[in-house]
Amino acid sequence: MLRQAESDSYRSGTRWPVWFVPPADPVRGKQIRVDAATTPRQLAVRTVFGAGRYTVPAMVLMIGHFVGEALVPVIMGIAIDRAVSTGDVGSMVIWVIALAANFVLLSHTWRFGERLAVYGQTMVEHHFRMRVTDRILDPMGMAGPARLPGVSLNIATSDVNRLSYAVFLAVFPVGEMAAVLVAGGVLLFISWPLGLAILLGAPTLLWILDLSGGPLRARTEHEQEAAGEAAGTAADLVAGFRIVKGLGAEGEAARRYRVASRRARDGAIRAGRSQGAYIGVMQMVSALFVVAVGIAAGLMALNGSMSLGALITVVGLTQFIMGPLNNLGTNFGAVWNTAVPCAKRVLSVLQAEPSAQTGAVRDAQGPLVFEKFTLGPVRDLDLELPATGLITVICEPETTDALTSVLARKAIPDVGNVRVGGVDLFDLDSDISQQLVRTVPHAPDLFEGTVLDNIGASAGDLPDRDSRVTTAIFAAACDDVAEVLPLGLDTPVGEAGRMLSGGQRQRVSLARALAADSAVLVLNDPTTAVDSVTEATVAQRLAQARAGRTTVIFTNSPAMLEVSDQVIVFDGAAVTYQGDLAGAQVAQANSNGGTR
Numbered sequence: 001m002l003r004q005a006e007s008d009s010y011r012s013g014t015r016w017p018v019w020f021v022p023p024a025d026p027v028r029g030k031q032i033r034v035d036a037a038t039t040p041r042q043l044a045v046r047t048v049f050g051a052g053r054y055t056v057p058a059m060v061l062m063i064g065h066f067v068g069e070a071l072v073p074v075i076m077g078i079a080i081d082r083a084v085s086t087g088d089v090g091s092m093v094i095w096v097i098a099l100a101a102n103f104v105l106l107s108h109t110w111r112f113g114e115r116l117a118v119y120g121q122t123m124v125e126h127h128f129r130m131r132v133t134d135r136i137l138d139p140m141g142m143a144g145p146a147r148l149p150g151v152s153l154n155i156a157t158s159d160v161n162r163l164s165y166a167v168f169l170a171v172f173p174v175g176e177m178a179a180v181l182v183a184g185g186v187l188l189f190i191s192w193p194l195g196l197a198i199l200l201g202a203p204t205l206l207w208i209l210d211l212s213g214g215p216l217r218a219r220t221e222h223e224q225e226a227a228g229e230a231a232g233t234a235a236d237l238v239a240g241f242r243i244v245k246g247l248g249a250e251g252e253a254a255r256r257y258r259v260a261s262r263r264a265r266d267g268a269i270r271a272g273r274s275q276g277a278y279i280g281v282m283q284m285v286s287a288l289f290v291v292a293v294g295i296a297a298g299l300m301a302l303n304g305s306m307s308l309g310a311l312i313t314v315v316g317l318t319q320f321i322m323g324p325l326n327n328l329g330t331n332f333g334a335v336w337n338t339a340v341p342c343a344k345r346v347l348s349v350l351q352a353e354p355s356a357q358t359g360a361v362r363d364a365q366g367p368l369v370f371e372k373f374t375l376g377p378v379r380d381l382d383l384e385l386p387a388t389g390l391i392t393v394i395c396e397p398e399t400t401d402a403l404t405s406v407l408a409r410k411a412i413p414d415v416g417n418v419r420v421g422g423v424d425l426f427d428l429d430s431d432i433s434q435q436l437v438r439t440v441p442h443a444p445d446l447f448e449g450t451v452l453d454n455i456g457a458s459a460g461d462l463p464d465r466d467s468r469v470t471t472a473i474f475a476a477a478c479d480d481v482a483e484v485l486p487l488g489l490d491t492p493v494g495e496a497g498r499m500l501s502g503g504q505r506q507r508v509s510l511a512r513a514l515a516a517d518s519a520v521l522v523l524n525d526p527t528t529a530v531d532s533v534t535e536a537t538v539a540q541r542l543a544q545a546r547a548g549r550t551t552v553i554f555t556n557s558p559a560m561l562e563v564s565d566q567v568i569v570f571d572g573a574a575v576t577y578q579g580d581l582a583g584a585q586v587a588q589a590n591s592n593g594g595t596r
Contacts (some may be wrong), residue, residue, distance in 0.1 A: 031127055036351060040344040047166040047339065050127070051120030055170040058120065061113030062175035066324065068106030070179045073316020074186055075099050081309030117171040125164035132156045132349050142352040155349055159342040166339040173332040176324035183317045187293075190310050191300060194293055294318040362432045366421025368520055368550065374415035376402035377573040381416070389565030390543050390551045399573050400524060400554045407522050408439035420520070438518035442525050444509040446497030451482065452489040454497075454508055458516035468515045475545035476511035477530075477538050502529035507538070514542075520550045527557060535559045 032050040034043060049055070079095035082088065135142065136152050188195020297314035366387065373381040377398045385391055393400075405411040406418055409426060418425040420436055428436065446454050455472060459465040473479055473489070481504050485491035497505045506529045513521060527535040539559040542551070553560050561567060561581055569577040577583060 032124070034131075034347070034350045038347060038351070040340050040347060043343040043347060044163070044166050044336065044339045047124060047128075047163055047343070048169045050124045051167050052170075054116045054120030054123065055167055058113045058116035058171045059174050061109040061116070062171050063178040064109040065106045065113060066175040066179035067182050068102050068109065070182045070186070070317065070320060071102055072099070072106075073313050073320060075102060076316060077309040077313030079309075080312055085309070113171065113175075117168055120171075121164050121167040124167050125161055128160045128163060128346060129156055132160060132346060135349050135352070138354065142349070142354065152349070155345050159345045162338050162342040163346055165335050169332060169335060172327070176327055179324045180321055183321045186317060187314065190314060191297070191305075194297060194314065197293055197296075291318075361423050361427045362429050364421040364423035364428060364432075364436055365519075368437070368552075369419045370416070371419060372416030373406075373413050373418065375406060375411060375413045378402045379573055381573075381575070383568070383575055383578075385550060385552065386566055388548055388550055390546060390553065390560075390563060391566045391568060392556075392561050392564040393552060393554045393568045393570070394556045395554065395570035396572065399570050402573075404439055404441075404522060404524055404554065407437055408441075409433060434516075435518055437520040437522065438513060438516055439522040440509065440513045440524065440526070442528075444512075446493050446500075446505060446508060446512075448493070448495050450487075450490050450492055451478070451485065451500075451508055454493060455489075455511045455515055458512050468517055469511075471545055472511040472514035475514050475538070475541040476507045477534055477541065478507050478511045480534070481507055503531070503534070506530060507534075510538070510542075514545060518549075520552065521546065522552045523554070525555045525557070526553065527555075527560070532559070536562075539563045 032043075032046050034046075038046075075095060075098055079092065079099070083092035083095055133156055136156065184195050186195070294314070297318065368385045370381045370383040373383070377396075393403075395403075402411075406413055407425070409430075412426065420428070425433065425437065447457070452469070455478065456465065456469050459468045459472075462468070473482075478489075481500075482488040482491075485504075491499070493499050493505075493508065497508065500508065506526060510523070510526050513523070527538055530538065535557060536559040539557070540563060543563040553564075555561075564581060566579065567577070567581055567583075568575060577586075
């Protein structure tokens with residue numbers, strides 16, 4: 001019923017009166033508390049009350065609706081005893097008017113209560129989706145096991161959506177319980193044994209719901225994990241389709257996706273089977289419970305201890321409360337038992353520690369220095385880079401990965417440290433560290449938008465933004481890219497830059513890094529996808545654009561080496577030479593390693 005209610009109201013496109021539309025909350029990510037100690041159950045409970053400004057009035061309105069429904073057989077029973085049995089026309093008119101007023105009440109309370117509930121659910125879903133998305137895209141990264149893109153997408157969409165349905169638990173089940181309590185109170189007045197059975201039986205049923213929901217929670221969690229793996233596999237296949245096509249591995253890629261998809265399908269079937277069995281058993285139990293109450297009332301009427309109107313009231317209430325009791329099994333049990341495992345997966349993102357470390361120091365000036373640095377293949381490295389100039393580093397991929405991962409603050413040295421002007425790199429505030437030391441990966445991603453949007457993103461709203469962007473476009477030879485694109489710099493790059501060629505993507509990414517104008521810029525083979533003529537052009541312009549700042553390039557590109565102010569050569573993981581190009585060529589010729 002919850003999902004149908006949400007679907008009917010949300011998709012109807014009904015225009016609400018201006019006075020009925022709640023104001024949008026300008027602050028996102030702060031309404032529902034999540035800390036390191038939050039458990040999945042706690043998050044699900046906080047989600048239930050996460051939209052109180054909407055769900056509290058919706059709950060009141062929904063209580064009015066269900067109580068109004070419970071009053072229908074009561075009003076009819078009284079009308080039979082006081083008007084139909086006595087033939088009193090005036091009394092009949094009064095009770096007909098009362099019945100009509102009650103229907104008007106329950107109709108309007110449902111309409112507006114449901115709308116408020118759906119609005120609250122939508123707000124909470126948006127709130128969690130933004131928080132999860134912000135955390136996934138956080139430049140500080142997420143520690144823990146690596147996730148496929150599709151898994152993160154599944155958490156941000158499917159898990160967040162299912163968790164947000166917990167908001168409805170503060171509305172519909174509360175109204176249904178209110179109806180059960182009102183029905184029990186009326187039955188208690190008519191016959192205390194029947195009323196007592198209702199008032200004691202309903203809470204007992206809720207207690208049984210939570211106890212029996214364990215298997216459903218476990219299977220729901222397994223289903224979501226399998227669906228996330230399948231989505232991740234599909235996303236990776238789409239992202240690497242050109243490579244897969246080039247390798248002729250379409251058959252193997254399709255086989256792997258079929259395996260992942262089959263696991264997701266089987267998990268969904270098992271979870272659906274468990275949920276169906278769970279709901280079926282609970283509805284059967286509640287139905288048997290209500291039937292027993294009805295039979296008892298019928299026997300009392302046959303014994304003459306209950307009037308005709310009272311019997312009508314008891315029968316009507318018995319038939320009515322079958323719906324709320326069954327819905328308690330469907331709404332409360334199924335929604336709760338789905339929300340808890342989804343909350344666990346959402347917490348796996350929101351509670352993840354940053355993979356990069358950050359401090360509080362907001363200023364540092366001076367050269368980049370490695371002191372007794374040890375990580376991976378690099379051991380006990382002491383190296384001071386010049387305060388300005390273009391430095392080319394020739395080393396093996398493993399050494400490059402170790403050095404760049406630390407400079408990007410995605411890994412911590414096993415021993416030693418990296419300093420910027422005497423300040424430890426990991427003591428810098430995250431925003432300041434990006435301004436001081438910006439590390440660009442070998443294959444950076446572009447975001448969906450135009451070429452100009454991507455380049456200008458790193459320049460922010462600074463007064464010299466336009467001049468930065470213009471300089472960066474020229475230095476990365478993106479003016480040549482603009483000439484061949486249909487809309488020039490306003491050409492959309494597509495998702496992850498897929499509308500551009502590899503060389504075009506590299507130049508746009510390089511221009512974006514240059515526009516940031518960081519004190520130290522670290523590049524990893526930034527021109528491997530461009531031709532030699534363009535590479536030489538980029539090298540010359542890069543050296544000019546970065547004059548007066550430090551630029552570290554991990555590459556053995558002849559064009560980059562030609563414009564370097566200093567060359568550093570590694571033999572394995574140790575520095576064997578630091579000086580000009582001529583000396584570097586001799587050192588590299590005498591070395592067996594250090595090439596890429």
